[in-house]
Amino acid sequence: MDFKARADLFFKASTQIVPIKENWHHNGGDTMSFNDKNIEIPESLPMLPIRDIVVFPYMILPLFVGRENSIIAVEESLSKSRMIFLASQKDIADENPSADGIYQTGTIAMIMRMRKLSDGRIKILVQGIGKGKIKTVTKSHPYFEVGIEKIEDSAPAQTGISSEALMRTSKEHIEKIIALGKSLPPDILLILDDVTEAGRLADLIASNVGLKVTDAQRVLETTDPELRLKLVNELLVKELEILGVQQKIKTQAKDEMSKTQREYFLREQMKAIKNELGDADSKSEEMDELRAKVLKAEMPAHVESEALKQLHRLERMHPDASEATMLRTYLDWIIDLPWSNVTEDRIDLENAKQILDDDHYELAKAKERILEFLAVRKLKDTIKGPILCFAGPPGVGKTSLGKSIARAMGREYFRIALGGVKDEAEIRGHRRTYVGAMPGKIIQALRQIKTRNPVIVLDEIDKLGSDFRGDPSAAMLEVLDPEQNHSFRDNYLNLDFDLSKALFIATANVLENIPAALRDRMEIIQISGYTESDKLLITKKHLIARQVEANGLKPENVTFTDEGIKFLIGHYTREAGLRNLEREVGSVCRKVAKMVVTNQAHHYEINAVTVPELLGPPRFLRDEKMIESQVGIVTGLAWTQAGGEVLYVEALKFKGRGQLMLTGQLGDVMKESAHAAMSYAKAHASELDIAEDFFEKWDIHVHLPAGAIPKDGPSAGVTLTTALVSLMTDTPVRHDIAMTGEVTLQGRVLPVGGIREKCLAALSQGIREIVIPLANQKDLTDIPEEFRAKLNFILAENVDEVFAVAFDKSKSIYGKRTPSVSKGGSKKPKTPTAASAA
Numbered sequence: 001m002d003f004k005a006r007a008d009l010f011f012k013a014s015t016q017i018v019p020i021k022e023n024w025h026h027n028g029g030d031t032m033s034f035n036d037k038n039i040e041i042p043e044s045l046p047m048l049p050i051r052d053i054v055v056f057p058y059m060i061l062p063l064f065v066g067r068e069n070s071i072i073a074v075e076e077s078l079s080k081s082r083m084i085f086l087a088s089q090k091d092i093a094d095e096n097p098s099a100d101g102i103y104q105t106g107t108i109a110m111i112m113r114m115r116k117l118s119d120g121r122i123k124i125l126v127q128g129i130g131k132g133k134i135k136t137v138t139k140s141h142p143y144f145e146v147g148i149e150k151i152e153d154s155a156p157a158q159t160g161i162s163s164e165a166l167m168r169t170s171k172e173h174i175e176k177i178i179a180l181g182k183s184l185p186p187d188i189l190l191i192l193d194d195v196t197e198a199g200r201l202a203d204l205i206a207s208n209v210g211l212k213v214t215d216a217q218r219v220l221e222t223t224d225p226e227l228r229l230k231l232v233n234e235l236l237v238k239e240l241e242i243l244g245v246q247q248k249i250k251t252q253a254k255d256e257m258s259k260t261q262r263e264y265f266l267r268e269q270m271k272a273i274k275n276e277l278g279d280a281d282s283k284s285e286e287m288d289e290l291r292a293k294v295l296k297a298e299m300p301a302h303v304e305s306e307a308l309k310q311l312h313r314l315e316r317m318h319p320d321a322s323e324a325t326m327l328r329t330y331l332d333w334i335i336d337l338p339w340s341n342v343t344e345d346r347i348d349l350e351n352a353k354q355i356l357d358d359d360h361y362e363l364a365k366a367k368e369r370i371l372e373f374l375a376v377r378k379l380k381d382t383i384k385g386p387i388l389c390f391a392g393p394p395g396v397g398k399t400s401l402g403k404s405i406a407r408a409m410g411r412e413y414f415r416i417a418l419g420g421v422k423d424e425a426e427i428r429g430h431r432r433t434y435v436g437a438m439p440g441k442i443i444q445a446l447r448q449i450k451t452r453n454p455v456i457v458l459d460e461i462d463k464l465g466s467d468f469r470g471d472p473s474a475a476m477l478e479v480l481d482p483e484q485n486h487s488f489r490d491n492y493l494n495l496d497f498d499l500s501k502a503l504f505i506a507t508a509n510v511l512e513n514i515p516a517a518l519r520d521r522m523e524i525i526q527i528s529g530y531t532e533s534d535k536l537l538i539t540k541k542h543l544i545a546r547q548v549e550a551n552g553l554k555p556e557n558v559t560f561t562d563e564g565i566k567f568l569i570g571h572y573t574r575e576a577g578l579r580n581l582e583r584e585v586g587s588v589c590r591k592v593a594k595m596v597v598t599n600q601a602h603h604y605e606i607n608a609v610t611v612p613e614l615l616g617p618p619r620f621l622r623d624e625k626m627i628e629s630q631v632g633i634v635t636g637l638a639w640t641q642a643g644g645e646v647l648y649v650e651a652l653k654f655k656g657r658g659q660l661m662l663t664g665q666l667g668d669v670m671k672e673s674a675h676a677a678m679s680y681a682k683a684h685a686s687e688l689d690i691a692e693d694f695f696e697k698w699d700i701h702v703h704l705p706a707g708a709i710p711k712d713g714p715s716a717g718v719t720l721t722t723a724l725v726s727l728m729t730d731t732p733v734r735h736d737i738a739m740t741g742e743v744t745l746q747g748r749v750l751p752v753g754g755i756r757e758k759c760l761a762a763l764s765q766g767i768r769e770i771v772i773p774l775a776n777q778k779d780l781t782d783i784p785e786e787f788r789a790k791l792n793f794i795l796a797e798n799v800d801e802v803f804a805v806a807f808d809k810s811k812s813i814y815g816k817r818t819p820s821v822s823k824g825g826s827k828k829p830k831t832p833t834a835a836s837a838a
Contacts, residue, residue: 046073047085047144051092054216055107056203057128066121073143105221108132163198173236180243199225202232298340338452346410347378359404389506392527395577398507406455414445419460424470429492439492453501462508480521529576551589564606571618632727636719637740639754644761651723656699664704667712677721690728715752717743732808738762739771747799751775756782
């Protein structure tokens, strides 16, 4: 393929091609050429300084243009004659060369094609028309424009013998250069055979052999064709000398390699002589030992056949060979894997339930799923292991639950940390051709625990990364698919291994970070955060005893009261899990240990008074419950990873023109909810008894306290709407009611998440009446019965129903639609319709 064809391919994928006009015609293919006899060259042209190349006449090549002034020069050329003057820079590192930093002699070129790139640069395809020389610089900003004088080659001498000799010599030099390994276009020799002019031949060779800019510029500036070809010939001789030295260096390296092979051959002869003399080394004993291990490992037939084949190769290798070490390591891996070793399951449902209950409080769904698996396993021996994924906030016991499951089933346990893993080879292994290759984490785990049916916890699966080395989450698809993992193939082993007997348990904090295809292969079990009462029981049952022992205390040295534990939970921790709570308990125990050692106390009681004395002032303070109904202030409910939160929405009006101001670090979704609430109020102003001129006279400011904390989500829609309508109608909102739900422009109340956590947060503030969307009725079963009995749930499917119960009855005008009420779970809420449940 010649240079023109390769340059044409450079633009095949282009989608923005400037059309070709005027003096251009097809050559019968996809490229264009010009008829230089019909082209008039203007006296001045835009100039494009180029860095590391010299363009010759009739040369076609692509150029990347990135400098702003160069882009302007190209655009100016395209808008006029499409001609441009190409001149090389003297210093390629100069970003903004002056006129003195550019060679005076260059090439007049025609822009054949242009494409804009996404990074702001442009890509052009140019063809040289002829040589030119700068006479004057007419413009230097914003781009160079120069007056040029076209340079014609001088007439050839009368005798052509010397030119013919030079042309033949140059072609022979090119053939030698190609023979010595120089990379040139494959059809360059055919093209050179067709060239009969010395000047054209010199230009063609100079543009293809990769000359330095200074050398190429000398060739360009030489106008005599014969002298130009002579200069090119000298440069080719210099290139041949360099390539000859390069070839000599390669030959020396090859001789060194031959020497190494000769030494290996002599060593093999010495080995044969030793065998004849009866002085054989212990290698045969080592090979026999490996063969015995292969036969003892009870491998599948295809694995044993491959192992024996590699062992036979190892026997024929010299011990010092690099591949021998690699093969020995490979055989060790195959032998050590548990191809047939399994742990017998302990299928005792009562004992398993007792272990799970002892190790973890609550987590009923996860425990029930494990007991179901054990029950099915007892009825049917050949079942595929389930792929479970425990999803929830940090510190709620996802990872430790996997350890308890292994203990309950009598299986081996192994944890694989996947956080930050970006290389696919970490899961599927490296190919043995690489130095330092080894199997992936799955095979490594099986070798370490020596059983093929363990419980493997894939910790933090939502934090898998990906980069140029591959996507580990894609490799996990095979591991976590029961239909495929019976023949999992690690790149290092290159053999199928059955993973179907293993019980895989993944853990994750954020399910949205897991690719959909991977999430589809797992059974998701949501693990919510612990309530305050849960934390109280877990602290008394587990955390205190563990920290007392860890800090060298005895049970008689310290006593924790329920009030002290509750004060510690509420004022020193703010989390869904237990990690910070255990740290605070440990901190209390350390301070008590110090007092015991210094004889300040032999027994210390931890209560609500002594906790601040040990740990300092409380770190978290709860908002005080409102004691009276107020206009424009509504109690909302929010969900965080640390559990539910009570959130107050405040609305204030002042003279203005109907503008809405939002503060409190609100996210985009919450801002949209506020604007939707405003639009609803405007659209239903007459029904809501809002003054007709309200939006012309008043501005509204909505604020959510704790402004330093970002807030977002759709569940504040009901709260924002109620606050705005309360402000616009001067109707107080009940202080003893809280609400959550998303609102549409039509006033419908849509379901939201986190109902359990939100309701428990309201109860902790002493609020017993809660407005929730009717479609969230199904979520009430997640709230423990002891708490559900203390709450009255108001199920609403329209904001009118919210207003009817939220506004003060003495001033409210909303009595047309009455929501469903569930008091303490004793009265069954009305069954939602199909539309509202959707």
